[in-house]
Amino acid sequence: xLETTTMPVLYGTSVTLSARAFAVQTSxxxxxxxxxxxxxxxxxxxxxxxxYCGVCHTDIHFAKNDLGFSVYPMVPxxxxxxxxxxxxxxxxxxxxxxIVGVGCLVESCRTCANCEEGxxxxxxxxxxxxxxxxxxxxxxxxxxxxxxxxxxxEDFVLRVSDTLPLDKVAPLLCAGITTYSPLKRWNIGKxxxxxxxxxxxxxxxxxKFARSFGAEVTLLSTSPxxxxxxxxxxxxxxxxxxxxxxxxxxxxxxxxxxxxxxxxHDLNIYLSxxxxxxxxxxxxxxxxxxxxxxVSMVFTGRTVAGxxxxxxxxxxxxxxxxxxxxxxxxxxLIDIKDINLAWERMLQKDVxxxxxxxxxxx
Amino acid sequence: xLETTTMPVLYGTSVTLSARAFAVQTSxxxxxxxxxxxxxxxxxxxxxxxxYCGVCHTDIHFAKNDLGFSVYPMVPxxxxxxxxxxxxxxxxxxxxxxIVGVGCLVESCRTCANCEEGxxxxxxxxxxxxxxxxxxxxxxxxxxxxxxxxxxxEDFVLRVSDTLPLDKVAPLLCAGITTYSPLKRWNIGKxxxxxxxxxxxxxxxxxKFARSFGAEVTLLSTSPxxxxxxxxxxxxxxxxxxxxxxxxxxxxxxxxxxxxxxxxHDLNIYLSxxxxxxxxxxxxxxxxxxxxxxVSMVFTGRTVAGxxxxxxxxxxxxxxxxxxxxxxxxxxLIDIKDINLAWERMLQKDVxxxxxxxxxxx
Numbered sequence: 153x154l155e156t157t158t159m160p161v162l163y164g165t166s167v168t169l170s171a172r173a174f175a176v177q178t179s180x181x182x183x184x185x186x187x188x189x190x191x192x193x194x195x196x197x198x199x200x201x202x203x204y205c206g207v208c209h210t211d212i213h214f215a216k217n218d219l220g221f222s223v224y225p226m227v228p229x230x231x232x233x234x235x236x237x238x239x240x241x242x243x244x245x246x247x248x249x250x251i252v253g254v255g256c257l258v259e260s261c262r263t264c265a266n267c268e269e270g271x272x273x274x275x276x277x278x279x280x281x282x283x284x285x286x287x288x289x290x291x292x293x294x295x296x297x298x299x300x301x302x303x304x305x306e307d308f309v310l311r312v313s314d315t316l317p318l319d320k321v322a323p324l325l326c327a328g329i330t331t332y333s334p335l336k337r338w339n340i341g342k343x344x345x346x347x348x349x350x351x352x353x354x355x356x357x358x359x360k361f362a363r364s365f366g367a368e369v370t371l372l373s374t375s376p377x378x379x380x381x382x383x384x385x386x387x388x389x390x391x392x393x394x395x396x397x398x399x400x401x402x403x404x405x406x407x408x409x410x411x412x413x414x415x416x417h418d419l420n421i422y423l424s425x426x427x428x429x430x431x432x433x434x435x436x437x438x439x440x441x442x443x444x445x446x447v448s449m450v451f452t453g454r455t456v457a458g459x460x461x462x463x464x465x466x467x468x469x470x471x472x473x474x475x476x477x478x479x480x481x482x483x484x485l486i487d488i489k490d491i492n493l494a495w496e497r498m499l500q501k502d503v504x505x506x507x508x509x510x511x512x513x514x
Numbered sequence: 515x516l517e518t519t520t521m522p523v524l525y526g527t528s529v530t531l532s533a534r535a536f537a538v539q540t541s542x543x544x545x546x547x548x549x550x551x552x553x554x555x556x557x558x559x560x561x562x563x564x565x566y567c568g569v570c571h572t573d574i575h576f577a578k579n580d581l582g583f584s585v586y587p588m589v590p591x592x593x594x595x596x597x598x599x600x601x602x603x604x605x606x607x608x609x610x611x612x613i614v615g616v617g618c619l620v621e622s623c624r625t626c627a628n629c630e631e632g633x634x635x636x637x638x639x640x641x642x643x644x645x646x647x648x649x650x651x652x653x654x655x656x657x658x659x660x661x662x663x664x665x666x667x668e669d670f671v672l673r674v675s676d677t678l679p680l681d682k683v684a685p686l687l688c689a690g691i692t693t694y695s696p697l698k699r700w701n702i703g704k705x706x707x708x709x710x711x712x713x714x715x716x717x718x719x720x721x722k723f724a725r726s727f728g729a730e731v732t733l734l735s736t737s738p739x740x741x742x743x744x745x746x747x748x749x750x751x752x753x754x755x756x757x758x759x760x761x762x763x764x765x766x767x768x769x770x771x772x773x774x775x776x777x778x779h780d781l782n783i784y785l786s787x788x789x790x791x792x793x794x795x796x797x798x799x800x801x802x803x804x805x806x807x808x809v810s811m812v813f814t815g816r817t818v819a820g821x822x823x824x825x826x827x828x829x830x831x832x833x834x835x836x837x838x839x840x841x842x843x844x845x846x847l848i849d850i851k852d853i854n855l856a857w858e859r860m861l862q863k864d865v866x867x868x869x870x871x872x873x874x875x876x
Contacts (some may be wrong), residue, residue: 443805446818
């Protein structure tokens with residue numbers, strides 16, 4: 153499939169930039185220090201000194217090649233917040249010193265129907281992901297945010313308010329937009345009964361947004377121990393889905409369910425909790441197909457949909473909303489040397505609710 | 515579960531009505547002549563002399579107890595057209611001699627949120643189906659339209675125009691509304707690319723409605739032999755889904771897919787043909803769960819939904835639309851004595867496109 157390359161490529165007449173990062177060299181290796189070249193800052197590019205990078209479960213999926221198209225060496229990280237340190241000659245929207253963010257996308261074709269509608273994440277010619285993508289400008293592989301700096305076309309750079317703590321803003325770039333976008337698309341607000349499935353990085357953001365939009369929020373979990381945290385984060389109710397009685401009581405209860413669980417699980421339990429014409433939106437990237445009892449969806453007019461992050465304009469809208477409403481992620485700030493331990497703890501579901509790397513420790 | 519009874523029950527002081535029908539006595543028996551009692555015509559009831567009854571695949575599912583809750587003897591049939599021959603004292607909307615229809619529903623609670631929104635088919639307290647239901651007025655089992663007459667509360671009786679041939683109208687009461695309702699709910703019209711999966715009773719009506727609403731219609735079938743018929747019925751295009759090349763060419767093509775196949779099949783082929791945010795609506799009642807590749811729905815924002823017939827008001831709207839736009843079903847009119855052969859032919863998919871029983875042959 154894709155060819156692996158670490159060779160820097162000259163971009164125009166400019167020279168490439170030496171960068172430092174933590175990378176995985178194979179699907180079974182740990183993250184370790186690595187030096188490589190970033191492309192030179194082109195006329196429409198912004199050079200960002202990375203301050204914080206959130207640690208997403210997708211980083212682990214890709215590092216371990218769970219989806220089968222990983223390219224190595226890989227520098228993960230797509231929840232990036234930093235400071236602009238250089239701008240290309242034609243950059244219009246950013247200046248040195250600006251606080252900015254970069255999420256999962258760094259380019260797209262810009263001409264397909266989806267790009268034209270601001271849904272670059274669904275680019276029909278293939279969006280360029282922040283890592284493990286193919287850089288449009290050079291043909292090289294993209295390297296993500298577990299790094300000291302990154303070069304990004306200004307159109308894929310987000311403006312970040314200085315009113316919020318930047319470490320807690322980083323996870324908004326993926327966990328934030330991934331939950332914000334479907335809640336907005338389904339017009340969730342006052343009068344809606346919403347359930348969030350799973351209390352991880354995505355789940356805890358989903359509670360905050362759904363609550364902020366005015367919905368009545370229930371957190372569904374397999375762990376009774378999460379009740380107090382769920383309520384503290386803003387959920388009105390909590391239910392344990394391993395308890396058949398609680399599941400039965402919630403039958404036909406919700407207008408909307410946001411399923412944030414990333415590993416394989418039975419969706420039919422949650423589907424049974426939807427009202428007539430209710431919708432469940434699934435956000436996971438488990439490659440295994442799921443067994444869905446379609447006949448029960450027929451007798452209730454229920455819907456299952458998928459949703460992938462959000463477009464650039466909507467990500468900016470989400471960041472602005474968070475600044476106006478004082479919404480950030482709950483995080484554990486770590487040094488880069490502790491990243492392998494952090495990944496292990498994430499696999500044990502032991503994080504409240506997002507690890508964020510302090511990139512000054514690189 | 516339910517108790518089987520053929521004992522007539524007195525309704526108020528009135529006596530019950532002797533009725534004739536074709537019924538199955540067990541899940542393995544053939545349809546045969548049977549005499550039974552209908553409830554007396556109550557103050558809000560209409561007595562209908564049945565002229566035509568369509569033959570739906572659901573009749574076979576229920577006769578053979580495929581869903582596990584069949585009660586015998588069973589008189590199938592829920593695509594009923596006839597003439598009003600008597601009305602109860604308080605009936606307001608109908609008079610003797612009116613041409614009327616009865617579909618899948620003969621009662622509902624009328625007070626739940628769904629009933630109040632005109633979606634009696636999703637009645638939260640259990641809609642009463644035209645056969646194999648429990649009659650609200652008597653507690654007896656309901657008996658359907660393979661019969662000479664039926665007694666129905668006027669609120670579940672539809673008005674039928676005399677401008678259309680009544681035998682061809684009968685299938686509108688189930689096959690018609692089942693396809694009309696989701697096309698309307700998803701606002702299908704001009705500018706939409708729509709695929710219909712399967713060319714049976716539902717599929718052929720779906721082509722007619724989708725075309726009539728202004729959509730560009732493709733019929734998807736596993737049988738190349740159906741091409742000419744699909745185009746004659748109004749489809750703009752035809753594709754064979756056993757041909758991988760044709761399937762690949764249609765990847766990401768459709769805004770909306772209506773899946774009318776009643777037996778087990780792989781939905782993922784059809785899902786791959788949806789555009790970003792496209793929706794597939796499934797209409798089958800196969801009790802087996804289906805394997806759905808959710809991750810591909812995430813990367814495309816696609817939706818799968820179920821849909822069940824339609825409410826009473828929407829069924830009337832559909833009948834009016836058909837009268838105004840000269841839409842009816844393509845049928846094979848049969849004598850009641852040939853009903854067992856008709857069921858056999860339906861199981862061989864050998865019908866164009868709906869059998870309708872001429873009830874004068876009973």
